[in-house]
Amino acid sequence: MENVVLIIHLLLALSLIGIVLLQRSEGGGLGLGGGGGGGAAKTGRSAGTAMGKLTWILAAAFIVTSISLTVIAAQKAANESVISGAPASAEGSVPAGSDLLPTLETAPADAAEEEAPRAD
Secondary structure (H helix, E strand, O other): OHHHHHHHHHHHHHHHHHHHHHOOOOOOHHHOOOOOOOOHHHHOOOOOOHHHHHHHHHHHHHHHHHHHHHHHHHHHHHOOOOOOOOOOOOOOOOOHHHHHOOOOOOOOOOHHHHOOOOOO
């Protein structure tokens, strides 16, 4: 479920980037200045284009998938603990990877004694 929502989220993000880049720049931030559509000078609002409406739809869907991913992640985090997720051996105090290291029982008592003395 999380992967499906994540893929939809990524597609929405790419679509939103593309649709914003395709729109005509009207100059000036916050709706100030820029090209005047027919009734824009009288009402203070620009005419709603298909691209503008599509941008709002994609933005709303992007926000919905963002919230959905946050809820899914919170539910997964509530079900597991940091301590319970750590791997441990049968004793519970030594990590499982430590059995690869030689111990005193498996290592030779003295490697120097096993070598034959050299005659100089």
